[in-house]
Amino acid sequence: MITIIQITLKGIFRDRVFQGIMALAVLFLFIPSAASLSMRQVTELSITLSLSLISFILLLLAVFLGSTSLWKDMERRYTFSVLSLPVSRTSYLLGRFFGLALFLLMTSALLGTVAGLVIKVASGIYPPGRPIVWSYLLLAVIFATLKYILLVAAAMLLSTVSTSFFLPVFGTICTFLASGITQQVYEFVHSPASANTISPFLKTVATGVYYILPNLSGFDLKVNAIYSIPPSGYGLGLTLFYFISYTAMLLGGAALLFARREMK
Amino acid sequence: MLALDIQNLGKIFKGKKRQIVDALQGVSLTVPEGEVFGFLGPNGAGKSTTIKCLMGLIRPTTGSANIMGVAAGTEASKRHVGYLPENPAFYDYLSAEEYLSFVGRTFQMQESLLQRRREEALKLLELWDARKRPIRGYSKGMVQRVGLAQVLIHDPSVYILDEPMSGLDPIGRALVKEIILDLKKRGKCVFFSTHITDDVEKVCDRVGILLHGQLKLVERVDTIMTQGIVGYQIRIRNSDGKSVDHQVTKDMLDGFIAGQVASGNEVVLVEPRRKNLEDLFLALVHNGAGSSS
Incomplete structure (x- = not known):
């Protein structure tokens, strides 16, 4: 599996799509000046923009690399040569996943460092109302990365059943969009306000979808980082447990489906 | 020991609109160690389907196959095999040298042995000068040579080559024949598919002819030549x-x-x-x- 991880990383670093997406990181340079336009809360806005930019870059990488990694190997017939080596399909799939996950971690470490410098500069010029707690900022970046690693697992699951590029890419985008609002939808359909407006059938469907789709709202620690609010240790533990178990389920499903897939 | 033992291998593909293609029907065949076996058949006869079943790329509908006594398609069986796919494609962002290293590592070769074999294979297949260039810049013939190099690097007991001469110029074809004969001398089993009879006559001990998914004939090449x-x-x-x-x-x-x-x-x-x-x-x-x- 280690060899597959190495090959995956090499492939990403030599990929033009990756280089194009990473060029977006240049936008960090403009954050202090863009934040200064707000006149107040410049540091808070710098943190918001930095975390949002990290999130956006990681989203693009997760969607495009996660969705195309397996698909490209099958489309370009690389799987014929790789899967005939003494590598099990599960090792290959996990190697690809961990390669991408490691890459997202490396990217977020790099972007997080740049963001830290940008925020440091902004806070030096415009001291914030509340002191910056760097560990909260670090937690926000780490949990954002975990969120996109989970999204990569979802993209890989979709890749194992698809013969085209569309299902993995658009399926992952839809999963991401839906996963950000499932919590609100769930809370709404179970609220007293919805009792007369939502049919029991729709309520059951919404509840089912809530349990099937990933719930990514718990990974968002932006508010904690921006306003230096201590995050709940229990909540973090629960989110971490959710990340591990949900990712494991996605990868388990992907491994089962990929093992059955025929390389015609 | 039998290098290849194929028993009653069959494959039915189910297409769209419930179309059924009976690609392989009850193919039984054994190939001992040290034999060069030519798998001959026209396009669409089922040669690649048989080979893909052997490599675990597709699951047979009926029957089974063993490679060196181990169930085909398993990791253990693949350790005995060097496989060249038809029209091979390799990670094109890697150079030939990097790709061969990757292959060698999946076979858990020692680094010093890997380096030596890599150099030998690259020189034998005349890829030495191009070894550091990404594969995406290679010609079709050069990619085919990379395919042959990755087959040779771990010195397996069984070589399964799907149309190994395809895309090669006459010099390349002669080189491949030479390599196959050399492998035979070293007691290796070579199982290769082709639709070019001349290739089989020159290098094979036995030939199997596959038509419409059925194995029509298995015979020694010298018998065909003398009885003919x-x-x-x-x-x-x-x-x-x-x-x-x-x-x-x-x-x-x-x-x-x-x-x-x-x-x-x-x-x-x-x-x-x-x-x-x-x-x-x-x-x-x-x-x-x-x-x-």
């Missing part, structure tokens, strides 16, 4: 010193020669006319086409 005498070309020099060629059937040979000698003519040349592998192959294909239509 259909007649003789006889050159006669008459009393005027003129030479004339005659085509004589196998049964009439003795009587014809006796008659010529009795007439005072000199028999200058007797050359057997063989039905070669291509004739046999074409006859089988035409009979098969006739019976299937």
Whole structure:
């Protein structure tokens, strides 16, 4: 599996799509000046923009690399040569996943460092109302990365059943969009306000979808980082447990489906 | 030990609109170690399907196969095999050198051995000068050579090559034949598919002919060549010193020669006319086409 991880990383670093997406990181340079336009809360806005930019870059990488990694190997017939080596399909799939996950971690470490410098500069010029707690900022970046690693697992699951590029890419985008609002939808359909407006059938469907789709709202620690609010240790533990178990389920499903897939 | 043991292998593909393609039907075949086996058949006969079943790329509908006594398609069986896919494609962002290192590492080769074998393979296949360039810049023939190099690098017991000569120029083809003969000398089993009979005649011990997913014939190539005498070309020099060629059937040979000698003519040349592998192959294909239509 280690060899597959190495090959995956090499492939990403030599990929033009990756280089194009990473060029977006240049936008960090403009954050202090863009934040200064707000006149107040410049540091808070710098943190918001930095975390949002990290999130956006990681989203693009997760969607495009996660969705195309397996698909490209099958489309370009690389799987014929790789899967005939003494590598099990599960090792290959996990190697690809961990390669991408490691890459997202490396990217977020790099972007997080740049963001830290940008925020440091902004806070030096415009001291914030509340002191910056760097560990909260670090937690926000780490949990954002975990969120996109989970999204990569979802993209890989979709890749194992698809013969085209569309299902993995658009399926992952839809999963991401839906996963950000499932919590609100769930809370709404179970609220007293919805009792007369939502049919029991729709309520059951919404509840089912809530349990099937990933719930990514718990990974968002932006508010904690921006306003230096201590995050709940229990909540973090629960989110971490959710990340591990949900990712494991996605990868388990992907491994089962990929093992059955025929390389015609 | 049997290098390959295929028993009653069958594969049905289910397509869209419930279309069913019976790609492989009850193929049984054994290939011992040290033998070069040519798997001959026209396009669409099921050669690649058989090979993909052996490599675990597709699951057979019926039957089973073993490679060196281990169930085909498993990690353990793949350790014994060097496989060259048809029209191979390799991670094109890697160089030939990097790709061979990747292959060697999946076989858990020691780094020093890997380096030595990598150099040997690259030099043998004339890729040494291009070894650091990404594969995406290679010609089709060069990619095919990378495929052959990755097959050789871990020195397996069994070589499964799907159309190994495809995309190669005459020099490359000659080189591949040389490599196959060398592997044979070293006691390796080479199982290769082709639709070019000449390749089989030159390097194979045995040939199997696959038609419409059915194995129609398995025979020693030398038997086909010796049993395939259909007649003789006889050159006669008459009393005027003129030479004339005659085509004589196998049964009439003795009587014809006796008659010529009795007439005072000199028999200058007797050359057997063989039905070669291509004739046999074409006859089988035409009979098969006739019976299937």
